[in-house]
Amino acid sequence: MSELIINTVATIKPLGKEAMAQAQGRQDMLTKPQGSLGRLEQLSVQLAGVQCKPVPQIKDKAIITMAGDHGVVAEKVGNWPQEVTAQMVYNFLNGGAGINVIARQVDARVIVVDMGVATELESNSQLLSRKVASGTQNIAVGPAMTEDQALKAVEAGIEIVTEEVTKGLDIVGTGDMGIGNTTPSAAICAVMTGRSVIEVTGRGTGLTDEQLAHKVEVIKRALQVNSPDPKKPLDVLAKVGGFEIGGLAGVMLGAAAHHIPVVIDGFISGAAALIATALAPVLKDYLIAAHVSVEQGHKFLLKHMGLKPLLNLDMRLGEGTGAALGIFLAETSAKILAEMATFTEAGVSEKEG
């Protein structure tokens, strides 16, 4: 463990109960039947607890989309060439990807990070380069990365989000890009939730039955070869994880340490959350699960962490696309709490009896 990670974990405190009670009190005075805005009301109270403010504020919004490559693609676990990771990074930088469109729609910045893309990327003022290595090693034959690399990945995430916090960040969403990254995510999910590999392994970007069976086989082999220890989350990350997964775990820890709510995206962000919440169990209360992905392991890992997704739109793109939608709901919930009139203010009669 590094000092930065230890200190960050130690800084994450339980949610602000006083702010939550005040937020709930205000919700109950607003001109609507109590509870009638359902999960939007609960979300506003959670945000109050995270920010320790009775009326939370969501103005400065960002998605941190981290990219990394995976040596396990050598085992042919997917249908897309590895070069797509780098090509999609350029697409993010040019504003043409799904995450760019949805982030513009919700007025969130997209922060693109090279955590370990296999290709050498052209330098770009919009690209944060925190490349730990040019892709992980093949987890089917050995560990994905060294322990030191795992620490570096998590630290990068903490540092990047901390830098954003100093600029005034109010909420962060997590996103990923990495050809092959449902494979390490499924491996992490199996180890951390205790579910079988077959239960948590999905079709990624569109595998046939035969290809899916092969992917399950590869993940089983990765777990046998590496014996990751679920009690040591950074050991799991090093043995069967990915650089972008480690980076996202760091983003979550760093954000929570600064009272910033984290909207997590799909399966890959979920795997990162499994690592991060194992390091800091109280982090769970800072997380907002944007959606449940089609990728079948996602629902299990959310359940394991006690997180209930806001949306179920049959999405499975990653990049932070689901998280961006979740940020919209979070901002909406905060505005409801801040801007709706109370019964007294509006001169509306309350419920009888």
Add this chain to the structure above:
Amino acid sequence: MSELIINTVATIKPLGKEAMAQAQGRQDMLTKPQGSLGRLEQLSVQLAGVQCKPVPQIKDKAIITMAGDHGVVAEKVGNWPQEVTAQMVYNFLNGGAGINVIARQVDARVIVVDMGVATELESNSQLLSRKVASGTQNIAVGPAMTEDQALKAVEAGIEIVTEEVTKGLDIVGTGDMGIGNTTPSAAICAVMTGRSVIEVTGRGTGLTDEQLAHKVEVIKRALQVNSPDPKKPLDVLAKVGGFEIGGLAGVMLGAAAHHIPVVIDGFISGAAALIATALAPVLKDYLIAAHVSVEQGHKFLLKHMGLKPLLNLDMRLGEGTGAALGIFLAETSAKILAEMATFTEAGVSEKEG
């Protein structure tokens, strides 16, 4: 039947198949695995069909929130005093209600209509007055309104949305306000779906078990006394409906006649949709079900119409709050289709094999 309603129904055509095929073709060339944006992709294709444009445009957005009172409150079917309908209309006009906050968040106008509030409302430049009568009659003892009033209510909805279309409307959401209006909605739902009253009757703004049993009893009596004929939707509206429900049915018909997508809100909008789709079955394809309400009949009426809700956030406020969130998703889906780069444009490799 009136000429306006007959002509409007006759004007609603099947969705534009050519535009839908082109939209789907473009979706499949965008830089993401095909189908990976799930329901957002399907939604963009539906919008293309409704607008008959390969790349649908959602810029000018409005929620039409219609208010009306219900004579059946004499039977004590709810916990809120009738005066709240008028008080909430003022709250809408002052921008302090839930719908105002969410509509601002999605940049949609709120058009407030008095379809039949019991109180005489102060005139206001922001309020459309189409008052059919000062509240309906008590459906537990006779029809809610005359046939002529039912026609007037539906016509008002058609005229209001048509006026908006001439100003450039791209999408409309429906909303309601009316103390007691889950009672006529449940009555309509039972008649039109063939389900039992007990199945489709919910707790509205918060009834106890005893109060719920009484509400079921009142609705059963309303159906016995009035014998509404499910084959005659305007008869159902007149006998057990409401002025805002008729108005919203008119909004749906008028919008579809002008190729404007309609995002429907919760249980009351759903009851209006049952009337409107019975008049014009093809209208169904123009409707987007924003969410499924906590009000238990809602899921049954959506199923009856073959509509799948986008959201499930435990909401039950009405006003158009769910519809406003649905408008956000619709606009997002259209922007994805319009703004994402294709594989060729972005120089991204496609799936292998």
